[in-house]
Structure formats: structure tokens, C-alpha cells
Amino acid sequence: EAGVTQFPSHSVIEKGQTVTLRCDPISGHDNLYWYRRVMGKEIKFLLHFVKESKQDESGMPNNRFLAERTGGTYSTLKVQPAELEDSGVYFCASSPSLTYGYTFGSGTRLTVV
């Protein structure tokens, strides 16, 4: 089966611009998660979708971040306007249920200059 796919793999944008990251989970996985790793720090949870509903968005850093999962398939994470501290690697993961653990995508490396 195809894995979790993330686009783009790399993105370099200027401060103040908008960037949209996309995640395609494994087909049939109702649970979709976004995480990010800022340079030198641990991976932190951003939010969790169950199908198209936001189950938990407690990790979203501020209102410049907007995640959507229309139709319960792929998800987008938009950062608007981007700030320097948003630089890092953004990971998406999907899971059919708790029992099976998570499958992660390769991540999107975001650099804000």
C-alpha cells in the first residue's frame, strides 16, 4: 500500500508569505496527525483529525496556523503569515486506530527567511 505522502518536501519562503503543506494519509486511515520539529528540539504535536473533524488542536502554536481536512481524505496545513520561528520540519502521520500505531510521512522542511 502507498505510504503517507507529503508535499512539498522542501519549501523556502520569505517572512510574511503564506505556505500550504499537504498530507495524503494512507487510504482508509481515519486518524491524521500533524507534528513539527523545530531545530534542536523534540517533535511536538500540532493537531489530530478523525476523518474531517478536529479531535484535538491543542498543539497549534497560534492562529497563523490553519489545518483542514475536507472530506476526510487529504489534509492541508496553512501558515499565514509565516514567521522565522516557524522554520522546521512538519510531519504528517496517519493511523487506522490506536492498536496499529502511526505511519509517518517523510516530512516537509520549511525554511522561513
Next chain:
Amino acid sequence: KQEVTQIPAALSVPEGENLVLNCSFTDSAIYNLQWFRQDPGKGLTSLLLIQSSQREQTSGRLNASLDKSSGRSTLYIAASQPGDSATYLCAVMGNNNDMRFGAGTRLTVKP
């Protein structure tokens, strides 16, 4: 709030050595624990998943143990190889379906 700690932060060993990576967590009410590997510039690869009811899981040269009551897990790598060089991450999933990561252990295996 669950906190996950990994020790050591970095480890360098000669090829062929057996080694142990440690992970500790503060809240023992977990659903499962997962070990991942991350290569530079790459995503996370799942290595082993241990359910809360299990004590250990094995895959090839890797063995992960879980002691939920003491909040500890170890990842044992036997006969290390240069290809094992990577960052190893421990992640704990709580009963409310949230996953918390440790900061990782950066492993270097020297030929």
C-alpha cells in the same frame, strides 16, 4: 502532561558493539509506545510498536522492552553496524490518542 525523556542525547560506538537506548515517561497510563528511526533529511521510520499489555517486541537485531509501571522503555541494538547510524525517537501514545515524543538519541556507529 506526559513528558518523554531519552538518554543519552548522543552516542558513538564502534561497529559490532551491542547498545541500549533509554526512554522514560512520566505518565504510566499509556496505550502503546513506539520506537522510530530518523535518518538525516528523511522522515520517521517505525521500528517497533509495543502495546501497553506487552513487555517486549523484537525485530531482527532490535529488541524493545517496556516497563509501564516504572515508566521506562529500552531499545537494544545487537551487533551494531554503520548503517544503524541515525536518530532514534521514542514516542508514547496516551489513552486519548495523543502521541508525545522524546528529543531523540543520535547514534553514530563507527566502522
